[in-house]
Amino acid sequence: MATKHTASSVFTVLLALGANVLVAIAKTVAAVLTGSASMVAEAAHSWADSGNEVFLLQAERSAARPRDDAHPGGYGRESYVWSLFAAVGLFTAGAVVSIMHGVSELGANEPEADYLIAYLVLAVSFVFEGISFLQSYRQARILADERGTGTVEQVLMTSNPTLRAVFAEDAAALIGLVIAFAGILLHQLTGQAVYDALGSILVGVLLATVAVVLIDRNRRFLLGEPAPDRAHRAVLAGLLRHPEVEKVTYLHLEFVGPERLFLVAAVDLVGNDRESDVASDLALVEDYLERDPHITEAVLTLSRPGAPALSPRALE
Incomplete structure (x- = not known):
């Protein structure tokens, strides 16, 4: 774009x-x-x-x-x-x-x-x-x-x-x-x-x-140059604002072009849906992230049980 x-x-x-x-x-x-x-x-x-x-x-x-x-x-x-x-x-x-x-x-x-x-x-x-x-x-x-x-x-x-x-x-x-x-x-x-x-x-x-x-x-x-901390904080805050996301336990942002990022994250979704519903929810969150012109591709997976949550303040 x-x-x-x-x-x-x-x-x-x-x-x-x-x-x-x-x-x-x-x-x-x-x-x-x-x-x-x-x-x-x-x-x-x-x-x-x-x-x-x-x-x-x-x-x-x-x-x-x-x-x-x-x-x-x-x-x-x-x-x-x-x-x-x-x-x-x-x-x-x-x-x-x-x-x-x-x-x-x-x-x-x-x-x-x-x-x-x-x-x-x-x-x-x-x-x-x-x-x-x-x-x-x-x-x-x-x-x-x-x-x-x-x-x-x-x-x-x-x-x-x-x-x-x-x-x-x-x-x-x-x-x-x-x-x-x-x-x-x-x-x-x-x-x-x-x-x-x-x-x-x-x-x-x-x-x-x-x-x-x-x-x-x-x-x-x-x-593969990682994105700066300010980009991590902005993306993490955006993920946590999504109604389907309860917490984020892993986040990786890597530049794949000028002002363009590849995103990989592990998230814990709200509720306990069936596997088919979880896949659909993850796809919805990925689509939401990719609306940002700076996010070229987003790949989400589920968090491991008991994994600690990331917070924007922890990245400062």
């Missing part, structure tokens, strides 16, 4: 894609004209980001497919696969290229560059990247306010890999532009091309760090 957050994620990716393509073209031209190692690294960075946005758009498209008999839990986890591809692309096409080029230029006698062109391109790139970053920041801030968390914490912990990737890549792009500017400026002031080469290497290290974090987060969600 498409939500306002999904639509916002798609817009964020499209904005980032447009900005990255324009910036990548400008940086490539500047790299050719100036011969700057830092500018080459920045061009590789932007082209890598542009390719990654395509993967992220596919992630949003794949995750939006409705569940079917073959995939009762939906296709949400596919978004983590495409986002993982994007993170690996950032590492290989961005980080590795930047570091290798910087290392190769350490001992080279780089000629005097047209610094004005480099500075103009960096300034324009900073504006475009800043616009894209502000959009991803606003989206993350809205979600953080809804959940009562910090913005950075929300980005790191969110089940939405697209938001995390765009936010991280845009933030890295802005930091990378500052590094490239410093490398080119030091080259101009000292006449030593080594600073430009070091700028390329530092940009590569920055991209590698971001890529490793994104790879690890997607890996965790593919393996």
